[in-house]
Structures are given as C-alpha cells and as structure tokens.
Amino acid sequence: MASMDEPLFPTAPDADALENGAVLAPRFDGAGLIAAVLQHAATGEVMMLGWMNAEALRRTLDEGEVWFFSRSRNALWRKGDTSGQIQRVVEILVDCDQDVVLVKVDPQGDGGVCHTGHRACFYRVLKDGRLVERP
Amino acid sequence: MASMDEPLFPTAPDADALENGAVLAPRFDGAGLIAAVLQHAATGEVMMLGWMNAEALRRTLDEGEVWFFSRSRNALWRKGDTSGQIQRVVEILVDCDQDVVLVKVDPQGDGGVCHTGHRACFYRVLKDGRLVERP
Numbered sequence: 001m002a003s004m005d006e007p008l009f010p011t012a013p014d015a016d017a018l019e020n021g022a023v024l025a026p027r028f029d030g031a032g033l034i035a036a037v038l039q040h041a042a043t044g045e046v047m048m049l050g051w052m053n054a055e056a057l058r059r060t061l062d063e064g065e066v067w068f069f070s071r072s073r074n075a076l077w078r079k080g081d082t083s084g085q086i087q088r089v090v091e092i093l094v095d096c097d098q099d100v101v102l103v104k105v106d107p108q109g110d111g112g113v114c115h116t117g118h119r120a121c122f123y124r125v126l127k128d129g130r131l132v133e134r135p
Numbered sequence: 136m137a138s139m140d141e142p143l144f145p146t147a148p149d150a151d152a153l154e155n156g157a158v159l160a161p162r163f164d165g166a167g168l169i170a171a172v173l174q175h176a177a178t179g180e181v182m183m184l185g186w187m188n189a190e191a192l193r194r195t196l197d198e199g200e201v202w203f204f205s206r207s208r209n210a211l212w213r214k215g216d217t218s219g220q221i222q223r224v225v226e227i228l229v230d231c232d233q234d235v236v237l238v239k240v241d242p243q244g245d246g247g248v249c250h251t252g253h254r255a256c257f258y259r260v261l262k263d264g265r266l267v268e269r270p
Contacts, residue, residue: 019251022265037172037181044179046172049235061261094266095256096249100184102257114231116154121230122237126196130157131229 008054012098019096026057027099033069034099036060038113040120041090041104047113048121050079057101064089066103084109143189147233154231161192162234168204169234171195173248175255176225176239182248183256185214192236199224201238219244 012018012025028034033051040047052060056067056076066079066087080086086108093102112119124131147153147160163169169192173182187195191202191211201214201222215221221243228237247254259266 022267024261024264024266035170035184037184039181046174046181046237048230049170049172061264092261093257093269094259094261095183096251096253096258100256102181116231118231121235122228123231124229126159126227126229129159129196131159132157134228 008058015097018098024094025098026054026094026101027097028054029099031071033071034101036066036068036101036103038066038087038103038105041106045120046122047105047107047119052101060089060103061092066105079113080109083115085113087113143193150232153233159229160233161189161229161236162232163189164234166206168206169236171201171203171236171238173201173222173238173240176241180255181257182240182242182254187236195224195238196227201240214248215244218250220248222248 010023010025012021012023017023018025026034032053034057036050036052038047038050039045050068051071052067053069056069059067066089068077068079070077087105088108089103090106091104107113114121123133125134145158145160147156147158152158153160161169167188168186171185171187173185174180175182185203186206187202188204191204194202201224202211203214204211222240223243224238225241226239242248249256258268260269
C-alpha cells in the first residue's frame with residue numbers, strides 16, 4: 001500500500017535519465033514547486049505561467065484539468081473553480097531537465113485564463129519602452 | 136547621473152499600475168530573478184524557460200538579444216555565446232502581475248535553443264504515463 005509519505009513522483013538517478021529517459025521525474029524547486037506554462041492547444045498562444053506542487057501536478061495528470069498551487073494563498077486549487085475557466089489538458093510536455101512543464105490546454109468557460117478579464121495574461125507588449133495593450 | 140545602486144527598473148506603486156499601467160515594472164523574486172518564456176516568433180513553438188535578473192532583462196531590452204542569469208553558474212550570460220544559438224528578440228510581453236516575461240524570438244545559429252541538440256527543450260510528451268520523444 002502507498003504510504004502518505006511516499007513521493008508522488010520518482011527522482012531521476014542521473015542527468016541521462018533526466019534528459020533522455022521515459023520516466024517522468026519532475027524536479028521541484030526548494031519550495032516544492034515546478035513552473036507550468038499553459039499554451040492554448042488550438043491557437044498556440046501562451047496563456048499564463050503558474051506553479052504546481054507535486055499534488056497539483058499529480059491531479060492535473062490524473063484528472064485532465066489544470067491544478068495549481070497558490071503561493072499567496074498557500075493552497076492547492078483547480079484553475080477555474082471560481083471563474084469557470086477550467087483548463088482541459090490536451091497534452092503535457094516536459095523540458096530537458098524536467099523543471100518546467102508545458103501544458104497545452106483547451107480553455108473552458110469564456111475561453112480565457114486571466115483574472116483581469118483578458119483572454120491571456122500576456123496582454124501587454126513593449127513598444128518603445130512602454131507597455132501597450134494588444135487586442 | 137545614475138548611481139550604480141539605482142535600480143534598473145521601477146517598482147509599481149500599486150496593483151492597478153502593475154496590471155494596467157504602461158510602465159514596465161518587473162517583479163523579481165526573492166533571488167532577484169524573473170521567469171522568461173521563449174517562444175518562436177514564427178512558429179509559436181514554446182522553446183524554453185530561462186531566468187533573468189534585472190541586468191539580464193535590461194541587456195535583453197537594450198541589445199535585442201536574449202541574456203539570462205544562470206542559477207547554477209551564478210553568472211550573467213548571453214544565450215548562444217558558446218552554442219551560436221543567439222536568440223534575437225522580436226517582441227517582449229509581460230504578464231498581468233509582471234512576474235513573467237514572454238519573449239518572442241528568432242533563433243539564430245542552427246535555429247534551436249536546447250543544449251541537448253533538440254530544437255526546443257520541450258521534446259518529450261507524456262503518453263500513457265511515459266515520456267515519448269516527439270519529432
């Protein structure tokens with residue numbers, strides 16, 4: 001039986017396993033978190049970056065919907081629970097050293113992710129040193 | 136005259152300025168770093184995630200080529216200095232709370248970013264719980 005203390009993910013034994021292996025062995029940072037980039041599966045738009053702890057990543061994999069760990073609230077949360085902006089997982093990729101996950105998503109609700117009401121969090125672009133809102 | 140101690144970027148006075156303002160006021164973390172997502176400007180492929188300190192971000196803006204701060208080497212470096220994979224900046228966006236930058240790039244050299252030789256760092260996708268290399 002799995003113990004409560006058993007880690008949810010294995011640790012890669014070496015760099016080769018980390019970079020070339022078939023085993024998902026995410027490297028969480030000192031705070032137990034991994035960066036998760038959400039990209040719209042259909043349009044390719046980068047929507048947001050959030051943070052997952054092991055439990056959030058495990059639930060994301062198991063349930064097919066994005067969970068995060070809120071650093072400000074120190075709590076696990078399913079994206080969209082209050083906003084309706086549930087993020088359905090289409091595909092999950094990891095980077096070379098497995099300290100970032102890229103989640104291709106199909107946003108539910110109004111099709112956005114950002115708490116400001118913009119579709120994506122990256123709604124401002126630098127032009128001549130100023131931030132300009134883009135459509 | 137600018138002092139050596141003068142910050143390279145301003146701090147937003149409040150959440151409204153942070154989220155709706157035209158002033159770039161990046162929020163660096165406790166280690167003085169901000170996450171930078173590199174996306175291929177032409178294809179939309181998410182290439183990698185790196186970390187910038189204020190100096191790396193400043194140089195990236197001024198020079199139009201991506202600089203990072205290496206956490207393992209504790210040093211500023213221009214991406215591509217040894218690999219030739221210079222990342223020309225096409226466009227820079229910030230997220231709602233300005234703690235992530237999204238850099239759309241035109242990769243030079245062999246057109247890739249990853250030290251493993253893959254074009255992008257996200258070369259493995261999860262399929263039935265295993266990591267599978269994608270073309």
